[in-house]
Amino acid sequence: EEYGGVCLNWGCVPSKALIANAHLYEKALAGAEVGIKVSGVELDVNTMQDWKNGIVKKLTGGVRGLLKANKATAIGGTARITSKNTVEVTSSGGKQTLTAKKAIVVATGSATIQIPGFEFDGKQIIGAKEAVSLREIPRRLLVIGGGIIGLELGTVYQKLGSQLFVAEALPHLLGDTDPDCTRIVERKLKKHGATIYKKALAKSYTKNPDGSLAVTIEVEGKPEVIEVDMVLVAVGMRPASKNLGLEEVGVTVDQRGFIPTDARCATNVPGIYAVGDVSGPPLLAHKATKEGEIAAEVIAGHKAAKDWVGMPGAIFTDPEIASVGMSEAEAKDKGIEIKVGKFPFSVLGKAMAMRETDGFVKVIAHAESQQILGVHIVGPEASAQISEAALSLEMAAFVEDVMLTVHPHPTLGEAYMEAAAHAIGQAIHIQNR
Known part of the structure; x- marks a missing residue:
C-alpha cells in the first residue's frame, strides 16, 4: 500500500514508537519511587496512535522523496517476472511491460503467517499489522507465539494495561536467542503478571455470550482453556515469493519459499537478484538494506559481497536483547574452546541511576587467541550498545582491544568493557573467577 x-x-518503526510510549507511561506511573509524584496520569490511545502514524507518514514521505531525488520511477502495481529481463506490471491503469537493461531485483519482503482455526478477522483475531494500530487496549490478550514480534507487542499492551497470556510451541521463548538472555525477559514478564505457556499449541476458540473468547490450548498434551478478549497471532513471517513468475523463468525457490542467493545476492538465473526477507534469514531490516546496497554495487560492476560475521540483531522486549556473532552453543558445536565474561547491570552506576538494572553483557572469546567471537546483551538500551560489539567483530578485535578502549563513566557502555576484561580474568569492578 505504501x-x-x-x-x-x-x-x-510503528512498533518501536509504541514501545517507547509504553515505556514512558510505565515510568510516569512509577515516578513516585524517586520523588516525582504525578497525579492524573491518563492513557489516550487515539492520540498515541495518531502520533505514531505521523512518524510513519513522515518516513514514507522521505522514501518517496529519495526516489524522486534519485530520478527513480516508482510504479504502484502488482509485478510478475515474465522473462529473464522483463517484468509485467498490473495497475489501475492496466498492464505494462518493463524491460531491464541490466538486472531485475526481487525485494518483495515477507508476510505474516496465519494458522488454521485462527484466521484473522481484524477485530479479535489479529496479526502484527492490526496490533500496531489498536484504538482500544484489550483487557485480556493472548499472544500465540513467544518470538520477537509476539513478545515485543505483548509487552507494549501489558504495560498499557492488558492482562497478558503467551502460548509458545517451543520449550523456550525467543527461538535461538541466548537462553541466559531470554530468562531475564521471561522473569520480568512474569513479575508484571504475564502467564506464559511453553510447549503449548493453540487448538481452537469459541465466542462467549459476552463477546469474549474461550481459547483452547494444549500444554504438553493437556488441554487448557484461556478466557481472553483478543488473540494476537505472531508465529513468524513467510517469504512473499508466490505469484511472481519465479518458477516460470527458472529461479530456484526452496521448500519454505525463500530464494537462495550467493554472496553477491544473485539467484541461479543470471541477471536476477534477490534481497531482504524473500532471500532468507535473518529477517532483519538492516540486513535487507545492506543486501540492497550489495546488489546495487554488483549490478553497477563493482566488487561487493555479503559477510555477516558482524550482523547484529536486536529485540525490543523489556529489557532489550541484542546480540552479534556466535553464541556459546554455536562455538561449542564447532569445537572452539572459549572463554566467557559477564558483567551485570545491577552493579553499574548508570543502570542504577536509570532504575534499569536487569540483565548483563556477555562476551564470548576464543580461549587461546582471545579474539572476540560473540557478544550478547540483555538490559537497558541493548539495541544501542550492540553496535560497538558489531564493530569489534567486523574488525576481528581481541579482548584487549576493548579493554584498552577508554569508555566514559558513568555509561552503559562500560559494561561491555568490563565483560571483556572478565572473560580473561582481568575485571576491575567485579570479582574474577
Missing part, C-alpha cells in the same frame, strides 16, 4: 515495506509501515 513505500517502505513491512518495517516502516507496520513493523519495526
Whole structure:
C-alpha cells in the first residue's frame, strides 16, 4: 500500500514508537519511587496512535522523496517476472511491460503467517499489522507465539494495561536467542503478571455470550482453556515469493519459499537478484538494506559481497536483547574452546541511576587467541550498545582491544568493557573467577 515495506509501515518503526510510549507511561506511573509524584496520569490511545502514524507518514514521505531525488520511477502495481529481463506490471491503469537493461531485483519482503482455526478477522483475531494500530487496549490478550514480534507487542499492551497470556510451541521463548538472555525477559514478564505457556499449541476458540473468547490450548498434551478478549497471532513471517513468475523463468525457490542467493545476492538465473526477507534469514531490516546496497554495487560492476560475521540483531522486549556473532552453543558445536565474561547491570552506576538494572553483557572469546567471537546483551538500551560489539567483530578485535578502549563513566557502555576484561580474568569492578 505504501513505500517502505513491512518495517516502516507496520513493523519495526510503528512498533518501536509504541514501545517507547509504553515505556514512558510505565515510568510516569512509577515516578513516585524517586520523588516525582504525578497525579492524573491518563492513557489516550487515539492520540498515541495518531502520533505514531505521523512518524510513519513522515518516513514514507522521505522514501518517496529519495526516489524522486534519485530520478527513480516508482510504479504502484502488482509485478510478475515474465522473462529473464522483463517484468509485467498490473495497475489501475492496466498492464505494462518493463524491460531491464541490466538486472531485475526481487525485494518483495515477507508476510505474516496465519494458522488454521485462527484466521484473522481484524477485530479479535489479529496479526502484527492490526496490533500496531489498536484504538482500544484489550483487557485480556493472548499472544500465540513467544518470538520477537509476539513478545515485543505483548509487552507494549501489558504495560498499557492488558492482562497478558503467551502460548509458545517451543520449550523456550525467543527461538535461538541466548537462553541466559531470554530468562531475564521471561522473569520480568512474569513479575508484571504475564502467564506464559511453553510447549503449548493453540487448538481452537469459541465466542462467549459476552463477546469474549474461550481459547483452547494444549500444554504438553493437556488441554487448557484461556478466557481472553483478543488473540494476537505472531508465529513468524513467510517469504512473499508466490505469484511472481519465479518458477516460470527458472529461479530456484526452496521448500519454505525463500530464494537462495550467493554472496553477491544473485539467484541461479543470471541477471536476477534477490534481497531482504524473500532471500532468507535473518529477517532483519538492516540486513535487507545492506543486501540492497550489495546488489546495487554488483549490478553497477563493482566488487561487493555479503559477510555477516558482524550482523547484529536486536529485540525490543523489556529489557532489550541484542546480540552479534556466535553464541556459546554455536562455538561449542564447532569445537572452539572459549572463554566467557559477564558483567551485570545491577552493579553499574548508570543502570542504577536509570532504575534499569536487569540483565548483563556477555562476551564470548576464543580461549587461546582471545579474539572476540560473540557478544550478547540483555538490559537497558541493548539495541544501542550492540553496535560497538558489531564493530569489534567486523574488525576481528581481541579482548584487549576493548579493554584498552577508554569508555566514559558513568555509561552503559562500560559494561561491555568490563565483560571483556572478565572473560580473561582481568575485571576491575567485579570479582574474577
